[in-house]
Amino acid sequence: MRTSAALRALFAATALTAAALAGQASAGQLLTNGGFESPDIGTGNYTYPGLSYGTIAPIGANQGGWTFAGSALVNGTGSNAWYGGAAPAGMVGAQFAALQATSSLSQAFTATAGALHLSWLDAGRPWGMGDQSYQVLLNGAAVSGAFGTASNDPFSLNTLNLTGLTAGASYNLAFQGLATTDDTAFIDEVQLSDVLPPPPPKAPSITVLGDDATLGANQFMIEDFDHPIAAGFSFAQDGGAYVRPGALGLDSGVSAPPPGDLTNYETVLTGGHAVLTSVKALQSISFYLGSPDTYNKVRFSGAGGFAWTLAGADILGGLVTANGDQGVGRRVSFDFGDFNVNKVEFSSAGNSFEFDSIAGQLRGGVPEPATWTMLILGFGAVGTLVRRRRTVSTFA
Numbered sequence: 542m543r544t545s546a547a548l549r550a551l552f553a554a555t556a557l558t559a560a561a562l563a564g565q566a567s568a569g570q571l572l573t574n575g576g577f578e579s580p581d582i583g584t585g586n587y588t589y590p591g592l593s594y595g596t597i598a599p600i601g602a603n604q605g606g607w608t609f610a611g612s613a614l615v616n617g618t619g620s621n622a623w624y625g626g627a628a629p630a631g632m633v634g635a636q637f638a639a640l641q642a643t644s645s646l647s648q649a650f651t652a653t654a655g656a657l658h659l660s661w662l663d664a665g666r667p668w669g670m671g672d673q674s675y676q677v678l679l680n681g682a683a684v685s686g687a688f689g690t691a692s693n694d695p696f697s698l699n700t701l702n703l704t705g706l707t708a709g710a711s712y713n714l715a716f717q718g719l720a721t722t723d724d725t726a727f728i729d730e731v732q733l734s735d736v737l738p739p740p741p742p743k744a745p746s747i748t749v750l751g752d753d754a755t756l757g758a759n760q761f762m763i764e765d766f767d768h769p770i771a772a773g774f775s776f777a778q779d780g781g782a783y784v785r786p787g788a789l790g791l792d793s794g795v796s797a798p799p800p801g802d803l804t805n806y807e808t809v810l811t812g813g814h815a816v817l818t819s820v821k822a823l824q825s826i827s828f829y830l831g832s833p834d835t836y837n838k839v840r841f842s843g844a845g846g847f848a849w850t851l852a853g854a855d856i857l858g859g860l861v862t863a864n865g866d867q868g869v870g871r872r873v874s875f876d877f878g879d880f881n882v883n884k885v886e887f888s889s890a891g892n893s894f895e896f897d898s899i900a901g902q903l904r905g906g907v908p909e910p911a912t913w914t915m916l917i918l919g920f921g922a923v924g925t926l927v928r929r930r931r932t933v934s935t936f937a
């Protein structure tokens with residue numbers, strides 16, 4: 542079953558993260574502190590262990606099981622020296638390591654079998670400074686070809702099988718940067734085990750559905766700006782965003798109703814923001830987008846530091862040009878794969894980001910409260926209705 546597979550994957554990911562946060566190897570894991578969460582260097586900081594650079598006092602080259610050589614570093618959440626406003630999508634925990642230029646990260650381990658499975662995440666530094674390549678070394682000798690990152694790459698999974706080892710023998714594992722330029726790869730969640738790693742979480746995906754009325758699979762209406770918002774959700778906007786009746790038609794240079802939409806819809810103006818939040822985790826979201834512009838931006842975020850930011854034509858999966866055409870309207874659905882989302886932020890760097898009728902699906906496919914009520918009324922069991930209403934009120 543898809544749902545239980547997703548839950549298993551999430552559970553596995555949670556277990557790995559918990560072990561990484563504790564700064565210790567979990568059962569079967571041969572490396573310590575594979576998530577680089579130890580030592581905690583604090584929000585907004587970075588440090589080159591062993592060098593006198595960074596935003597905290599020097600801490601020495603040997604940290605949490607790893608040896609940092611050259612300009613290898615640890616980056617804490619919110620450190621704008623390394624990724625600006627938002628961490629790369631897929632970041633796990635609050636910290637990661639980074640290979641700048643020809644630096645290296647290494648750790649000794651004792652093999653428990655002749656063949657071991659190595660897995661890790663990598664991402665590219667933004668600003669055109671993430672085009673790094675690096676190799677995996679064992680006792681100083683390359684055991685892989687070059688792995689590479691590109692600027693702005695989100696975190697993605699890499700795997701490598703280490704073979705020909707001797708159980709009980711000690712080895713030194715290293716990640717060696719190769720770039721002779723100032724380029725940096727981010728490294729996180731390094732796992733080494735004689736057990737195959739769990740499958741990577743299913744990645745998010747985008748589906749362009751078409752007209753306003755056709756919701757995504759298993760989605761229910763959350764906010765259409767005409768009726769009360771669904772229970773368990775809230776929608777907030779600042780002074781740069783407002784709800785406008787589509788029946789008013791075009792407000793030239795300011796707002797264009799999504800095609801065919803005579804009802805209330807949302808307009809986010811230059812510099813404006815609107816935010817949808819959910820008490821429960823969402824598996825998918827869709828909304829009806831009109832007159833797509835290059836400067837429209839949407840950011841989905843949730844548990845485990847998951848964040849997914851899309852701008853311009855990327856919001857439409859690249860299938861529809863974002864050129865401000867007021868005749869273009871599409872319902873677009875965003876499936877978060879095995880990730881959970883409970884916050885959706887809409888912003889725009891120009892007039893305007895116009896959308897309507899946000900629908901969604903809760904993780905696990907739990908029906909919306911209204912559906913529960915209808916189902917229960919269908920059975921005609923008043924006692925059940927009362928009990929269910931109490932259940933609903935817990936997250937209203």
Ligand SMILES: [Ca+2]
Nearest residue numbers: 576633634636
């Ligand atoms: Ca980490």
Ligand SMILES: [Ca+2]
Nearest residue numbers: 765804805897
């Ligand atoms: Ca509406």
Ligand SMILES: [Ca+2]
Nearest residue numbers: 832834893895
């Ligand atoms: Ca627009």
